[in-house]
Every structure is written in C-alpha cells, then in structure tokens.
Amino acid sequence: MASVCTVYTIQSLNSTSSISTPTKTNLGFNQKQVIFYRKTSQTKRNNNYSTPCLVTCSAADKTVVIGLAADSGCGKSTFMRRLTSVFGGAAEPPKGGNPDSNTLISDMTTVICLDDYHSLDRTGRKEKGVTALDPKANDFDLMYEQVKALKEGVPVEKPIYNHVSGLLDPPELIKPPKILVIEGLHPMFDSRVRDLLDFSIYLDISNEVKFAWKIQRDMAERGHSLESIKASIEARKPDFEAYIDPQKQYADAVIEVLPTQLIPDDNGGKILRVRLIQKEGVKNFNPVYLFDEGSTISWIPCGRKLTCSYPGIKFAYGPESYYGNEVSVVEMDGQFDRLDELIYVESHLSNLSTKFYGEVTQQMLKHSDFPGSSNGTGLFQTIIGMKIRELYEQLTSSKTAVPLQASKA
Amino acid sequence: MASVCTVYTIQSLNSTSSISTPTKTNLGFNQKQVIFYRKTSQTKRNNNYSTPCLVTCSAADKTVVIGLAADSGCGKSTFMRRLTSVFGGAAEPPKGGNPDSNTLISDMTTVICLDDYHSLDRTGRKEKGVTALDPKANDFDLMYEQVKALKEGVPVEKPIYNHVSGLLDPPELIKPPKILVIEGLHPMFDSRVRDLLDFSIYLDISNEVKFAWKIQRDMAERGHSLESIKASIEARKPDFEAYIDPQKQYADAVIEVLPTQLIPDDNGGKILRVRLIQKEGVKNFNPVYLFDEGSTISWIPCGRKLTCSYPGIKFAYGPESYYGNEVSVVEMDGQFDRLDELIYVESHLSNLSTKFYGEVTQQMLKHSDFPGSSNGTGLFQTIIGMKIRELYEQLTSSKTAVPLQASKA
Numbered sequence: 107m108a109s110v111c112t113v114y115t116i117q118s119l120n121s122t123s124s125i126s127t128p129t130k131t132n133l134g135f136n137q138k139q140v141i142f143y144r145k146t147s148q149t150k151r152n153n154n155y156s157t158p159c160l161v162t163c164s165a166a167d168k169t170v171v172i173g174l175a176a177d178s179g180c181g182k183s184t185f186m187r188r189l190t191s192v193f194g195g196a197a198e199p200p201k202g203g204n205p206d207s208n209t210l211i212s213d214m215t216t217v218i219c220l221d222d223y224h225s226l227d228r229t230g231r232k233e234k235g236v237t238a239l240d241p242k243a244n245d246f247d248l249m250y251e252q253v254k255a256l257k258e259g260v261p262v263e264k265p266i267y268n269h270v271s272g273l274l275d276p277p278e279l280i281k282p283p284k285i286l287v288i289e290g291l292h293p294m295f296d297s298r299v300r301d302l303l304d305f306s307i308y309l310d311i312s313n314e315v316k317f318a319w320k321i322q323r324d325m326a327e328r329g330h331s332l333e334s335i336k337a338s339i340e341a342r343k344p345d346f347e348a349y350i351d352p353q354k355q356y357a358d359a360v361i362e363v364l365p366t367q368l369i370p371d372d373n374g375g376k377i378l379r380v381r382l383i384q385k386e387g388v389k390n391f392n393p394v395y396l397f398d399e400g401s402t403i404s405w406i407p408c409g410r411k412l413t414c415s416y417p418g419i420k421f422a423y424g425p426e427s428y429y430g431n432e433v434s435v436v437e438m439d440g441q442f443d444r445l446d447e448l449i450y451v452e453s454h455l456s457n458l459s460t461k462f463y464g465e466v467t468q469q470m471l472k473h474s475d476f477p478g479s480s481n482g483t484g485l486f487q488t489i490i491g492m493k494i495r496e497l498y499e500q501l502t503s504s505k506t507a508v509p510l511q512a513s514k515a
Numbered sequence: 516m517a518s519v520c521t522v523y524t525i526q527s528l529n530s531t532s533s534i535s536t537p538t539k540t541n542l543g544f545n546q547k548q549v550i551f552y553r554k555t556s557q558t559k560r561n562n563n564y565s566t567p568c569l570v571t572c573s574a575a576d577k578t579v580v581i582g583l584a585a586d587s588g589c590g591k592s593t594f595m596r597r598l599t600s601v602f603g604g605a606a607e608p609p610k611g612g613n614p615d616s617n618t619l620i621s622d623m624t625t626v627i628c629l630d631d632y633h634s635l636d637r638t639g640r641k642e643k644g645v646t647a648l649d650p651k652a653n654d655f656d657l658m659y660e661q662v663k664a665l666k667e668g669v670p671v672e673k674p675i676y677n678h679v680s681g682l683l684d685p686p687e688l689i690k691p692p693k694i695l696v697i698e699g700l701h702p703m704f705d706s707r708v709r710d711l712l713d714f715s716i717y718l719d720i721s722n723e724v725k726f727a728w729k730i731q732r733d734m735a736e737r738g739h740s741l742e743s744i745k746a747s748i749e750a751r752k753p754d755f756e757a758y759i760d761p762q763k764q765y766a767d768a769v770i771e772v773l774p775t776q777l778i779p780d781d782n783g784g785k786i787l788r789v790r791l792i793q794k795e796g797v798k799n800f801n802p803v804y805l806f807d808e809g810s811t812i813s814w815i816p817c818g819r820k821l822t823c824s825y826p827g828i829k830f831a832y833g834p835e836s837y838y839g840n841e842v843s844v845v846e847m848d849g850q851f852d853r854l855d856e857l858i859y860v861e862s863h864l865s866n867l868s869t870k871f872y873g874e875v876t877q878q879m880l881k882h883s884d885f886p887g888s889s890n891g892t893g894l895f896q897t898i899i900g901m902k903i904r905e906l907y908e909q910l911t912s913s914k915t916a917v918p919l920q921a922s923k924a
Contacts, residue, residue, distance in 0.1 A: 397806045398863055400819030409834050410809030425818050454807060 169257045169282045170498045171302050173293030175353050176309035177316070177346065182289050184476050185309065185487045186210060186217050189287070191469060192491035203278050206268045214498075216283035220290025221267040223249040228272025239291055239345035246296040249288075253302050256282045285498055294353040305391065305497055307490060308357035312364045313339075318375025355429035358385045359493070361486050368417035368439050377417065379439040380482025382489065386425075386432040390500040392457045393434040394489055396423035399456070400434075412450055415443050421451070438482030445471055448485075458489060459496040466492065578666045578691045579907045580711050582702030584762050585718035586725070586755065591698050593885050594718065594896045595619060595626050598696070600878060601900035612687050615677045623907075625692035629699025630676040632658040637681025648700055648754035655705040658697075662711050665691045694907055703762040714800065714906055716899060717766035721773045722748075727784025764838035767794045768902070770895050777826035777848050786826065788848040789891025791898065795834075795841040799909040801866045802843040803898055805832035808865070809843075821859055824852050830860070847891030854880055857894075867898060868905040875901065 176182050190197040190212045197210035197217060208219035224231075224238060225245040236243050252262040259282045266275040294300045294308070311319070317339060324330040354360050360383040365373050384393035396403050402424035408414035419440035426435050436455070442448055449467045452458065458466055469488045470479055478484035585591050599606040599621045606619035606626060617628035633640075633647060634654040645652050661671040668691045675684040703709045703717070720728070726748060733739040763769050769792040774782050793802035805812050811833035817823035828849035835844050845864070851857055858876040861867065867875055878897045879888055887893035 397812075398814065398816065398820075401821070402815035402818060403806075404813045405807065406811035406833070407807065409811060411807075412810070424815070 168502065169259065170285045170304045170501050171253060171257050172285060172287045172494055173300070173303040173306040174287055174289040174309070175291065175293045175307070175350070175357065176289075177291070177311065177342075177350060182309065184478065184484075185307075185490075186287065186289065187476065188469070188473060188484070188487045189491045189494060190215055190217075191473060192488070192495050193285070200278055204266055204268075204275055206270055206275060207266055207278055208269070209264075209278065209280065211283070214283070215285040215287055216280060217287040217289055218264060218280060219267075220244070220249065220288055220292055221269070222265050224267045224274065227267070227274050237342065237345045239342065239349050241292070241295060241349055244292060246292070246299065249292075250296060250298040250302070252280075253286070253288060253299055256280065256286050257302055258282075284502075285494070291350055292353070294356040295349060300356055304501060305388075305494060306357045306359075308354040308360045310354055310360050310362045312362070314365050314373045315363050315375045315378065318365075318373060322375065355431070357383075358388045358391055359383065359490055360428070361483065361490070363483060366417065366439050368420060377439075377441055378481045378483065379437065380486055381435050381437045382482070382486040383426075383428055384434045384436070385428075386434060390497045391493060392459070394436050394455055394457045394493075395434060396421060396436060396455060400425060405454070407447070407451060407454070412447055414440070414447070419447070419451075436486075438485060441480040445474075451485075455489075459492040577911065578668065579694045579713045579910050580662060580666050581694060581696045581903055582709070582712040582715040583696055583698040583718070584700065584702045584716070584759070584766065585698075586700070586720065586751075586759060591718065593887065593893075594716075594899075595696065595698065596885065597878070597882060597893070597896045598900045598903060599624055599626075600882060601897070601904050602694070609687055613675050613677075613684055615679055615684065616675055616687055617678070618673075618687065618689065620692070623692070624694040624696055625689060626696040626698055627673060627689065628676075629653075629658065629697055629701055630678065631674050633676045633683065636676070636683050646751065646754045648751065648758050650701070650704060650758055653701060655701070655708065658701075659705060659707040659711070661689075662695070662697060662708055665689065665695050666711055667691075693911075694903070700759055701762070703765040704758060709765055713910060714797075714903060715766045715768075717763040717769045719763055719769050719771045721771070723774050723782045724772050724784045724787065727774075727782060731784070764840070766792075767797045767800055768792065768899055769837070770892065770899070772892060775826065775848050777829060786848075786850055787887075787890045787892065788846065789895055790844050790846045791891070791895040792835075792837055793843045793845070794837075795843060799906045800902060801868070803845050803864055803866045803902075804843060805830060805845060805864060809834060814863070816856070816860060816863070821856055823849070823856070828856070828860075845895070847894060850889040854883075860894075864898075868901040 174182055174185065186197060190210070193212065193214040195212035195214060197212040197215065199205070199207050200209055200211055208222055210217040221238070223245050224243055226234060226236065226243040231238060231240075231243050234242070238244075248265075252264055255262050261279055261281045263277040264280045265277045267273075268275045288299075288303075292299075293303065294306055300306070317335075320335050320339065321332065324335050325332060360381075362381040362383060364379040364381070365375065366377040366379050368379075369377065382394065384391070386393065396405060403422065405421040405423075406418060407421065408418045417440060419438065419442070421439075422435070422437040424435060426433050428435075442451075445467070448470055449464050452464060452466045455466075460466055466485070466488050469491070470484055473479060473484075476484060478487070583591055583594065595606060599619070602621065602623040604621035604623060606621040606624065608614070608616050609618055609620055612618075617631055619626040630647070632654045633652055634657075635643060635645065635652040640647060640649075640652050643651070647653075657674075661673055664671050670688055670690045672686040673689045674686045676682075677684045697708075697712075701708075702712065703715055709715070726744075729744050729748065730741065733744050734741060769790075771790040771792060773788040773790070774784065775786040775788050777788075778786065791803065793800070795802065805814060812831065814830040814832075815827060816830065817827045826849060828847065828851070830848075831844070831846040833844060835842050837844075851860075854876070857879055858873055861873060861875045864875075869875060875894070875897050878900070879893055882888060882893075885893060887896070
C-alpha cells in the first residue's frame with residue numbers, strides 16, 4: 107500500500123508562529139515549503155497501525171516522542187531528572203514564563219505534563235463529578251494535535267494546568283525539541299497519541315507499595331490520618347483501573363514496583379522488588395538481559411565476591427508473556443549497600459546501551475541522593491535513560507541516511 | 516617442621532622386582548640409588564595431614580593417584596571409560612594375565628579395584644558374618660603399602676579378588692603408571708591411603724535412585740523379586756552407612772545423583788538431578804562455575820535459543836557448606852534432548868579445563884552410548900576427567916620445575 111507523504115523543510119525554531127488548534131489536513135503556520143511525495147513502501151511502527159508518514163529534510167527537525175505514564179506521585183519527576191542527566195543536562199522550567207508551568211526544558215529534552223490537557227479545571231471536575239483520571243476531564247484532540255505538530259517540527263501554544271490554583275492558565279509556547287517527553291496519566295490512552303510515540307514507558311507501582319509510600323508521605327509528613335489516606339486511595343481506584351492501568355499493555359517498557367520477596371510478608375515499602383518488563387520486537391530497542399539472552403535465570407550476587415547485608419539482593423531474568431506480548435523481564439529484589447556492588451551488577455548485565463564501561467554506575471553515583479538510587483527503581487530508570495538515548499541516536503541517524511526512494515506525485 | 520625425604524631414581528619399568536609386603540622404612544627391592552634429604556619446608560596437601568615427602572628425580576617416575584569411591588554398580592566403570600578416553604586411550608585388562616583380573620590398563624592410566632584387597636574371601640566373610648563393606652574383610656595395610664609403592668614408582672604384586680569364584684587368586688604384577696586410579700568401596704577409609712591420594716571422588720547415588728536402578732537391573736533383567744531386592748538393599752544399609760558413606764566428607768569432588776525435582780514426586784530414576792560438589796581450596800583443582808564465580812544462580816537454558824521437551828533442563832550453581840567444608844556446587848536437573856544443547860550448556864560453564872572449545876561436548880558425543888550421556892552424570896564425569904587431566908599436568912610439570920631447596924641431612 108502506498109500512502110501520501112508530506113515533506114516539510116525546517117520550521118525555523120525562533121519563529122513566533124505556532125498552532126493551538128491545527129486542522130488535521132493543513133497546519134496553519136508559515137511553512138517555508140511543502141512538497142507532496144507518494145512513498146513507495148509503507149512505513150511501519152512496532153504496532154500494527156499505519157502512521158502518517160512524515161519525511162523531513164534535515165536531521166535537526168524530527169522530534170522523537172517518548173510517553174511516560176504513571177499515577178501522580180509515582181516517581182515521574184525523578185525519572186525525568188535521570189533521563190535528562192543521561193543526555194548531559196539539567197531540566198528547568200521555561201525562562202520568563204508562568205512560574206507555575208509544568209514544563210521542564212533542557213538542551214535535548216522537553217518534558218510536558220499531560221495535566222495541561224485537562225479540559226475541566228478543578229471546579230469543573232467537581233461540578234461534573236469526574237476525577238482528573240477520567241478521559242472526560244481531558245482534551246485528547248488537542249493533546250494529539252499538539253504532540254503531532256511538535257513531532258513534525260512545529261511549535262505549539264500549549265495550555266497550562268495550574269496545580270496550585272486548579273485553574274487553566276494562559277498557554278505557553280513550546281518549541282519542537284530533539285526529544286519530547288509527554289508524562290502524565292494518559293500518554294497511551296488515545297490511540298492517535300499512542301501512535302505518535304517512538305517509545306513508551308509505564309511506571310507500575312503495586313497497590314501495597316503505593317499505600318506504604320502514601321502513608322509515609324501523607325501521614326508522616328503531612329499529618330493526614332490513616333483513614334483519610336485509605337479513603338482517598340479507594341476513591342481513585344475505579345477510575346485508575348478503568349483508564350490508567352490498561353495503558354500498560356501498550357508500553358514498550360514497564361517498571362513494576364512490588365514489595366520485596368526476600369522478607370516474608372513484608373509490605374513496608376522500604377525494600378522493593380522492581381521488574382523491568384521489556385517488550386520484544388520493538389525497533390531500536392534491544393532488551394537488557396542477564397548472562398544468557400532468552401533463558402530463565404535467577405542470580406544472587408551476594409557470595410564470595412560480594413557481601414550483602416540482610417536481606418541481600420536477588421536478580422532474575424527471563425522471557426514472559428505480558429498482555430499477550432512477548433517480553434523479557436529483568437528483576438531486582440533488595441537494595442545496594444555499597445556503590446561497588448553496583449558496578450559488579452552492571453558488569454553482568456548485557457545490552458545496557460552504555461557509551462563506556464560503568465556508565466550506569468556513574469549515573470547512579472552522580473544522583474545517589476535521588477529517591478530509589480539504592481534499588482531497582484533507580485537502576486532501571488537509568489537503564490531506560492540509556493535505552494532512550496540509543497533509540498534517539500538510531501532514529502536520527504537512520505533519518506539522515508534515509509534514501510530518497512520517494513517519487514513525486 | 517622438617518621431614519626426612521627419600522629420593523629415588525627411576526625404578527626401571529621392565530624390572531621384574533616387586534614388593535608385596537614392603538616395610539614402612541626400607542623397601543625391599545633392587546633400587547638403583549637412595550639419597551636422604553632433609554626438606555626445609557613442609558609439603559602440605561589440601562587436608563591437614565603431613566604426607567611423607569617423596570622427591571623423585573625425573574618427570575617420568577611420579578605416579579599421580581586418584582581415588583574413586585562408590586557402592587558397587589554405581590557407574591564406576593563408565594566413569595573409568597570416560598576418564599581413560601579424556602587421556603586418549605582405551606583401558607584393557609593386563610595382557611596374558613588372569614582373565615578374571617579387575618585391573619584396567621591404558622597408556623596413561625591403570626585402574627585397580629580395591630576389592631582385590633579383600634582379606635577374607637566369600638567363604639571367609641560368610642564364616643565370620645561380615646560383608647565386603649566391613650573394614651574387617653579388607654587388608655588396609657597391604658592397600659596402603661602397595662599404593663604407596665606404586666606412587667613412589669615401585670611395581671607391586673597385587674592380589675586378585677576373583678568376583679566369579681569369590682576366592683583370592685594369585686597376584687598380578689602392577690607397574691607404576693602415570694595415573695593410578697584406585698576404585699572401590701574404601702579408597703578414602705584408611706587415613707594412610709587417603710593421604711596418598713592426589714585427588715578423590717565420591718559417587719553418591721541417593722537411595723531412591725539406587726533402588727530404581729536395582730529394580731531396573733535385578734528385576735527386569737535378572738528376574739529377581741521386588742522383595743528380594745528390597746531385602747538385599749536393607750541388608751547392606753548398616754555397613755554402607757557406617758563405612759562407605761562417611762568417606763564423602765574427604766572427597767575433593769562428589770557426584771551426587773538424586774531424583775529429578777522437575778516432576779513432582781518422581782522417583783522413577785529415569786530423569787536425574789545430578790550435583791557436582793567441588794571442594795574449595797584444593798591445590799590444582801579450580802571448581803567449575805556457571806556465569807559468575809561465587810554467587811548463587813539458577814539457569815533454565817530452555818527458552819528462545821533452546822527448545823527442550825518436558826520436563827526441561829535446569830542448572831544451578833552456588834557456594835555451600837558440605838561436612839564443614841566450603842564447596843561450590845554445579846547442579847543439572849533433567850536431560851539433553853539433542854547434542855547441540857550440550858555445546859550451548861558447555862559454552863556457559865567456566866573453568867572446564869578443556870584444551871579447546873567444545874571438548875566436553877566432543878567427549879560426550881564420542882561416548883553417547885555410555886550410560887548417563889544425556890544427563891548430569893555423564894556431563895560431570897566428563898568434566899571431572901578434564902579436571903584430573905589438568906591436575907596430572909600441573910603435578911607433573913610442577914614436579915619437574917621443583918627447585919632443589921632441600922639440603923643433605
């Protein structure tokens with residue numbers, strides 16, 4: 107099947123032009139040149155959807171789009187700081203803009219929060235009796251159009267949801283970055299948005315751990331009662347299970363956070379069993395493995411070479427089926443006592459996509475103060491950072507090398 | 516502590532001289548030259564006994580002595596054939612001798628059966644009411660003196676226990692080989708004999724498997740009744756547990772054969788779980804390991820690269836304590852379906868002491884008709900063969916390189 111493709115030249119990045127509600131067939135901005143091609147072969151992503159084909163004319167103008175889904179308070183911001191660090195920068199809010207902006211910008215990455223696509227503000231949600239988790243409270247048409255525009259190299263005027271006031275603030279200008287991360291509750295909910303993603307991640311915190319963390323934060327730090335915490339979790343559950351949780355079936359990588367199995371019946375949320383579930387057959391993504399690719403392995407590195415304090419560390423690796431997809435799972439239960447344990451572990455993992463020996467350890471050491479640095483959440487977030495860097499490099503280098511097979515219509 | 520050492524020149528191998536009952540301080544044979552040395556440093560083996568120090572004057576005249584302990588019918592002869600094959604020859608009974616000789620000779624190895632040191636023949640045992648397992652039915656003084664003489668390069672006239680007649684036949688001449696294997700019920704029972712061993716192996720067949728094997732052989736092939744098999748096993752048990760089983764604590768390597776754990780409650784003895792228990796800290800013996808030395812690992816190689824039929828294959832590796840000794844255990848449960856699985860497994864084992872990539876697989880293929888070739892017994896017997904070859908080479912090369920630190924008394 108042939109599909110009609112549109113080729114844009116570079117949209118000047120300092121252009122003030124932008125779109126907030128572009129039409130699907132013709133974007134209303136001052137493009138320099140538009141050429142129509144009929145492509146000879148179909149471009150396919152890893153899912154079975156045929157995505158609109160965009161052939162851009164320079165290496166600089168394609169934005170790689172990453173989706174990161176998770177419940178609020180599940181470590182998305184830590185993940186973003188780790189990811190940004192892999193690319194060698196620190197993320198900051200847009201300069202001179204709304205101080206309540208949820209956007210974070212670094213040299214390579216722009217992270218936008220999907221709460222900005224709430225169609226109902228706090229009052230509106232209350233009036234209609236819907237939660238922020240409900241798709242009805244979110245504008246997926248706008249989300250799709252703006253993510254699509256950014257992916258095509260077109261700046262957008264993105265709304266801002268003000269978490270402090272609960273209101274929708276005036277929009278801010280988002281320029282197409284090299285890597286766009288859309289993080290929030292629904293990056294993989296709408297199939298049109300999902301199809302725009304070059305890579306997708308779901309942070310899956312088990313109910314036990316979520317509960318333990320909320321108790322820690324809301325009870326110990328904010329003085330809430332155990333009952334009110336339980337009630338608020340229960341209230342969120344139906345919508346979470348209906349709209350958020352099902353997205354994990356679409357994720358290329360899921361980081362699953364569970365209570366440890368090293369201590370029987372431990373639900374304290376201090377020692378974690380973390381699983382990195384990696385979809386097989388995803389282009390430009392080669393799953394990490396332990397010792398022997400495709401086999402089933404458990405590994406307790408503690409022994410003659412490595413001394414671990416109670417309850418120790420246990421890794422596991424193997425192929426599994428996840429929502430009908432073939433996946434490879436690397437699991438870490440327990441936590442690191444010392445930094446030299448990390449390099450020992452790193453040296454036994456393969457396909458890490460590091461640039462040099464020990465890079466994962468170096469990144470972890472650099473941010474040893476981040477939450478999860480001593481357990482699998484930090485380790486796997488860092489590894490996923492490496493994977494996204496590799497994916498970005500492969501997508502952009504393959505793009506420059508794209509042969510001009512297309513012929514004029 | 517200094518010990519008095521005796522240095523012999525080569526005892527001519529075609530000499531007709533021999534000893535059957537040498538004294539401990541002065542051997543009665545026509546030695547060419549005897550020199551007494553006082554050694555400046557103590558020679559230690561891996562156990563804490565100080566062994567008599569023998570400094571020989573040429574690389575050709577030291578015999579490496581291997582002890583192999585097991586109950587009768589536990590695969591010792593298969594093991595011997597595998598070991599002999601590693602050294603590149605086939606073992607045969609001494610030419611022109613007693614056709615009922617238990618001895619097997621190849622270019623490199625001579626295997627003597629310790630049944631030849633029975634001090635009581637079948638009638639004698641019956642009269643005194645002792646089994647062949649009982650030390651009282653065995654002449655450990657003669658065993659010690661003859662093994663010691665052979666180790667020192669001195670031929671001996673070894674008795675022959677005739678398994679057919681149950682009588683002690685006239686002795687046969689055994690010349691000192693490069694490698695002497697003493698196999699039977701008691702190679703590690705007498706501490707003097709034990710101290711002569713350069714390496715010791717115990718084949719430990721669990722009662723369940725032993726029972727399944729005996730049923731297969733004695734019931735199916737020889738027409739014995741189930742009751743008589745049970746009775747004969749029960750009758751052997753007390754002496755076995757008193758005199759044979761305790762020797763495994765002294766073994767440098769134990770091959771433990773157990774029912775599979777892949778099929779719940781399987782005692783059929785067809786699919787086996789085999790454990791290679793390797794003592795740590797034994798000179799010239801570096802235990803085999805899986806993936807990561809000193810850690811604890813389980814590995815199911817069946818998966819994307821390897822398809823296994825039910826119930827599959829499972830390997831395990833890890834440090835353990837065995838009779839108070841630190842050991843490393845490699846375990847294989849299940850059996851190989853195809854030969855290419857073996858090279859896959861071999862490529863993931865380390866410290867195999869092979870001369871080239873795939874040598875273990877090659878040996879196993881060569882003798883695919885031997886019992887146990889599809890499971891861990893064949894694999895670990897072959898590996899122990901490689902280990903003994905390495906040990907032999909290290910002992911003989913280190914011997915030639917021994918500096919003459921000794922000073923004349």
